[in-house]
Amino acid sequence: MSSSSDFQQDRHSFSGSPQKWTDFELPGDTLYYRFTSDMSNTEWGYKFTVTAGHLGRFQTGFEILKQMLSEERVIPHLPLAKIWEWQVGVACRQTGHQRLKAIHLLLKIVQCSSQGDCDLTLLKPLWQLFTHMENNSCHDTAKPGILLPLHRALAELFFVTENRATELGSLQEYLLALNTEDHLHHCTAQ
Secondary structure, eight states: OBSSTTSOSSOOOOOSSGGGOOOOOOSSSOOBOOOOOOSSOOSOOOOOOOOOSOTTHHHHHHHHHHHHHHOTTTGGGSOHHHHHHHHHHHHHHOOHHHHHHHHHHHHHHHHHOOTTSSOGGGGHHHHHHHHHHHHHHHHOOSSTTOOOHHHHHHHHHHHHHHHHHHHHTOHHHHHHHHSOHHHHHHHHHO
C-alpha cells in the first residue's frame, strides 16, 4: 500500500498472517494498493479497513476555528454561512465532547454573524434532539433540575438563536421550520 501510484511514497508491505499487519497512516486522500498471491494457499486473501481522518484533527480544527471566530478583524473575511452549515452538520454527526465543542462553535458563529449569515432552520435535527431531552428530563424524577452538559449547551444555543430570529424579525418562520407538523397540531390541540 502506498500514497503514490508508483508505490514509491509512504510504502507499507505486508505478508503472512493477520498478526503481522499493523495499523498505519497515509497522508493525502488516495490509497494505492497491490495484492499479489504466490498461490501457495487456498485462502481468500486479505481484508483491510480504511478510515478517513485522524484522531487529532477534530481538536485541531476546533481550536483553529475557535481562534478565528475570536478575532474581530478576521470574522468579516470568513464565509460564515458556509461554516455555519458545516458546523451544524458536525454537531449532528458527532457525539460526546466533540458535539459539545461543535455546539460551542455554533454559538460563537451565531453571536458574531451579521444579518442573514446563518440559516437558523438548519438546526432542526438539533432541535429534535433538544426537545427529546426536554421531554425525558421532565419524566426523570430521580434528578430534578439537573441538566446534562449537552442539554445545557443546546438550551443556550436555542435561547441565543431564538433571540437572533426575533432581532431579524423572522421568529415565526424560525419556529415553524424547527417543528414538525405533528408537533404543531399537538401544541394547537393543547
